[in-house]
Amino acid sequence: MKIGFIGFGNMAQAIATGLIESQLTDPADLIFSNRTESKRTVLETQFNIKGTLHNQEVWDQSDLIILGVKPHQVEEVLTKIDKTHCPYVISVAAGVTNKQLTAYLPESNFIRTMPNLNAQVGEGITAIIENLSVKKELLEQAKKIFESVGKVVELPESQMGPFIAIAGSSPALVFMFIDTLARAAVKYGISKDKATEIAAQAVLGSAKTVIDSSQSPWNLIDQVSSPGGITVDGILSLLQNDFSMSIIQSVDAMVEKNNQLSE
Structure with missing residues (x-):
């Protein structure tokens, strides 16, 4: 499975590291986007994975997207992408709800998640937000990905407030x-x-x-x-x-x- 990262900040980097170290994927099957050429080059060397300046390139080459942009960037990023190709999407954008994501993505093709900072040291706790429409294949894949950086719980979206507070x-x-x-x-x-x-x-x-x-x-x-x-x-x-x-x-x-x- 080809996995792409749109947005490659600290959390996305932690997930990429977990995927590689747990041997869930080969670095050759990962790709990320970063808008700054110099930083992209540094990250390519650091993680030994392919980088690009273009979100569309990541989207088109991936079977699964980790959406790791800042919450206020989600609308701009997803509206600009040509979605002729329709990969699965795992959102780690804090505060962007299932309802908001359905404005841009098929409900069966995305999962909202909330990992915490400790994923950076492989001891995170990630909430996978219930989505009754999601394909089982994506749910199982999401669990495997986040288990590579810690533990996983499934929660209804109504419990995100207390989860964010205690995790x-x-x-x-x-x-x-x-x-x-x-x-x-x-x-x-x-x-x-x-x-x-x-x-x-x-x-x-x-x-x-x-x-x-x-x-x-x-x-x-x-x-x-x-x-x-x-x-x-x-x-x-x-x-x-x-x-x-x-x-x-x-x-x-x-x-x-x-x-x-x-x-």
Whole structure:
């Protein structure tokens, strides 16, 4: 299968890397477009795949398109393309709904997805948005592609707001948490670089523990919290300062913002 990337930013590059490293496709079967000649040349060398300045060339040569342009560019890009040839399309353009995509594409030929930043390190989580009309072949292909850069969940479009909050945007919250832990350790004499490494590894290991465990996160908290111990005082301090409510309010704010943008 020939796979083309219209728009070849960070997310598209992560997907291309996942496809190549997982041996789902050969680099010779990939093609991308980029409007800047100098950047196209650099990317061709970096990824060892063919590049072009023209979206139409990518469209015509591909069986499947990864649509990775910025959301405000989708209309311009899709209206300018001659669609005599009709490849499958996987959209990773945040905020562009199924309804909006049907204005330019046959409903059975596209899937809307939402990968997150961590796909860049092969640990992403991607939502595949339900489309009852989509061809089963495309759905299975989309799952394979995004499993090459992490995990996949299928969700109705009505749940995109909370997904964006707890997956798409949450890396920023986690980065903030790691940085805050590190800054707290600097107060006690650990260098910022070393403290950041320690905190990041602790968060990485904690996430893997949750995923690998059959227990709830709160039960795992109990395992770390010895009666009368250090961790208990830390947990109680967070509870007294409404840590949980602050996170919930942050998610609420992001869901509300997504709803506003989707109107």
